[in-house]
Amino acid sequence: MDKFWESLGGKLAERWLSVAAPALMFWLGGLLMWMIGRGGPAALRQPLTDLAKLPVGSQLIGLVVVLLGVAASGWIVTQLVNPVLRFLQGYGPLWRPVRTRLVKRAQTKFDEIGSEFAALAPAVLLTPDSATPQQRAAYVRLTRRQRRLPGPGRFMPTAIGNTLRAAESHPIDKYGLDVVTVWPHLWLLLPDVVRTEVAAARARLNAGVAAGIWGVLFTGFAPWSVWAVPTGLITMIGCYLVWLPGRTEAYADLVQSAIDLYRRALYEQLRWPMPGNPAEERASGRLLSSYLSRGLSGSTPTFVASSSE
Template sequence: MSAKFLEGFGNKLAEQWIANLFAPAFVFWIGGILAYIYRYGWQSIAQWFPDAKFEPLQVGILAIVLIVVLISAFVVQRFDTEVLRGLEGYWYPGIRDLGRPILDRMTQSQIKRRKNLLNRWKKLHEKYNQHQLSALDRAEYVRLDRVLRQFPNLGDDFMPTRLGNILRAAERRPYDRYGLDAIICWSRLWLLMPDSARKELQDARTELNNGVRIWTWSILFLIWTIWTWWAIPCAIASAIFAYCWILDAATVYGDLIESVFDLYRISLYQSLRFPLPNNPAEEKEIGLKVTEYLFRGLQKDFIQFTTPPNGEKK
């Protein structure tokens, strides 16, 4: 009976089982079992599997364990967005009010860090203009150029964390360059993108969510300190690894968001029947009106709709 159950179960869920075997939820619960064994010994677990005659009971226990693991994985996954926003620095109102001094200090630290990096970049930029950069200076110049792109341009836009600034900078660049608010325009632009662009964005966002999920499970792993001390270094090491993963994934995701506006914003203008800009300065003005039009609507004749490409009125 148990053999048939396991065989049927394996045939139906083989791919899902393999995919989730080394997922954070499984590692979390396996770590908990090891911590329990470390505290109480192997016999405390072995007593649940006393004899082969009770094989159906053993299969039932394994099935219950599997269900618990899968349900916990689903529950934690539902909080991916909330955890990500917390790591960015968007805290809930009650917590935010209590932690306002800490958030302010963290934000000022990020502003100071950008200022120091910018000062160093300016010195290297002067040497670059004078063709006096050494190989090491050139490598640092490129690195600083990349890092500075991960900060917003205005102090009011700064977030308390590095992750928050990476994503905020990606959101602000379309507005600074084209006058298009990323949050307001994104849902419309998404519908106009080709499938290949959507897939790249979905893959990048999945990678970002995976890092957030591992970070969440790493913090939850501290629960097992009730049984063993080594849960603390394991949780800290895993959380640091996950946060580095999140930063890299957020950088890629932010670059893709910026690229989408660079490549497909014209489709947004055309779909809304807005006139195409003739130069960058005019585009910023039109982009601001597109943002306002999508957000609140334009009640005056600031913009004359263009004729659709097929010549038919919509």
Template sequence: MTKFLEGLGSKLAERWLALLLVPSLLLMTAAAAGVTLGHRRWHDIDALLDRLDRLAAEPTLRTAGTLIFVVAGLAAVSAGLGLAATALGTAIEQVWLATRPRWLAARRRRRWNAADARFTQALLAAARAEDTPDAKAAADRARALNARRNRIGLVPPVHPFWLGDRIAAVDTRVWETYRLDLATAWPRLWLLQPEDARGELTAARTGLAAATRLLAWAVGYLVIGTVWWPAALIGAVTAATAWRRARIAGAAFAELAESVVDLYGKRLAQELGVPCETRLTRSVGAEITTLLRKQS
């Protein structure tokens, strides 16, 4: 038990150092530089070094008690900033996955409908052009329009943001294909997965949380940018990086979650005693859904 607690303490310390302490110290450093330099002297390194020298020369900062107090204060502030960034990242994720504002979701739905109509027309044109010299060009156009529609959403959008629709599309696609209620079946599917498959899912989910937390740090730099414009540039670059990472992690998580149903749906049916000889079908999925919902 002692070794376990020591290992747990070291892991928590490493996690706090990586996720909270270092980003917090960087943000506090940028804030101190911004307050000292301002917009007009944004590049005056000499003024910043002079300020540091004057602080170091203060007699009160040379006592052990003061140093301990300063270090403890910095640690407390960094922990508070880290917790605030985590909370803000969670809020950002909830906004991305929400179904409101509805007007924005309706706008994405109209874009998807228009792209779907163009793809349908191109698909019909490709069918008419079959066995003609224009067949390849028509097929390529249909594929390009299909990819353009899928970039908006794999299913008709109901969320204002792409990430919410990409993750929600898993439920829709699983239901339409297998008539399986994924929300009800997921805990059972999770128990059937091997450890490496769970690790892949966990890594993708952790990556999404890390991306939203990075965006929260970007907000901090944008706030500092009101008094020191280089911080706003850092915040903008950080926000763009976080947005890109969130899309990649969200798409990976959704793809892996859907793959779990494709790979372990048959085993779920067998474990529940539902006949499934070849592969998961709509009738089998409907029976599993009824069973797991405890419906008569």
């Protein structure tokens, strides 16, 4: 689904403020590092004096050049967000040496959670009145952890990758719907408020990735001040360990919820017969995904009249 959001985000990137504001903070931070390396605010005195001697036209041209440079650096970072996010998910050749070990660790974690859940579920589901608060709390915790793992054969080497892969794969297990295939179609059918919430969650996720990129780039100011290195590394590590997990989970939850609640609109708009039970729905969803992806031949299924006809 990254290509979908990349095409959508390209329009949002045209807004100068959303692109330039983080870049402006980055360059102001770089100016601060330069000042620290040159002895403090007094280092600006001579450059400002030289600037004041220039004609007004030259000053305006210099200001425009600076603003364009700031905006250009912000635009470049926005273009890096999707490739970096894919890397953080675990895609790419750089993961090859450790991918097998990390995927195996995710498989082990999945199996352990499944065993704990299987042992705990009867006490919570079959005899809820006698379940202890600790058992109920453990049940909620295990359910939440299961929601963040995609299942056998689909594991990724990182937690972020598993969370996003789970958002894509759980609808296949529940409804037979391939999210990568049906999401662009479903997106056009979602109410405006839902699309706004999902797009905002994706924008927050992208902003977290961009903040980590800015953190890495900030270490480039090290020749002026050694403080640039810990500042940049703390920003990068904080984004990956603190900021991104929550934003990834929020976005994944909204994607799954949108499919849970509005998949019926997809069936109706395509005049696809509604399944009558979960087993039928999984089979029908797989067929519908194939229809949207490659098309079908033959006389099944028989289209039904939409509610507006």
